[in-house]
Amino acid sequence: TGVVLAYVFGRRTDEVFLELKALLEPFGIRIFFTDDWGAYQRHLPEQQQVTGKANTQKIERKHLTLRTRIKRLARKTICFSKLDVMHDTVIGLFINRYEFGLAV
Numbered sequence: 001t002g003v004v005l006a007y008v009f010g011r012r013t014d015e016v017f018l019e020l021k022a023l024l025e026p027f028g029i030r031i032f033f034t035d036d037w038g039a040y041q042r043h044l045p046e047q048q049q050v051t052g053k054a055n056t057q058k059i060e061r062k063h064l065t066l067r068t069r070i071k072r073l074a075r076k077t078i079c080f081s082k083l084d085v086m087h088d089t090v091i092g093l094f095i096n097r098y099e100f101g102l103a104v
Contacts (some may be wrong), residue, residue: 002058004099005029009088014039033059070094 006023010016017039032048033055034040040049070091071079081087 002062005096007091009084009091012037012039016051018043020066054066065098066091066094069098 006020007029008020008023010019021043030048031050032040032044032047033050033052034044035056036051040051067073072081072087072090081090
């Protein structure tokens, strides 16, 4: 459906992936469209993985929207978060407003 179900901040480590996987567990996701990163092979059954670019257009579009609308995600900007909690809060508020139309 393209709706954001969960998000986690951090570097691309196995621990961060496992945290995201735990948040997604209640949704009963059966297929993960991946980019062949090693953590997927280590922590997902092979039958749950589909590797490739064919199904990543929607998520890449969502990433572009986030980077365009939230300046702290742009690579070179004077807008930045000094604290991780503020970064998390701003992005969470944006997702609630953009995805669900909820007032914040």
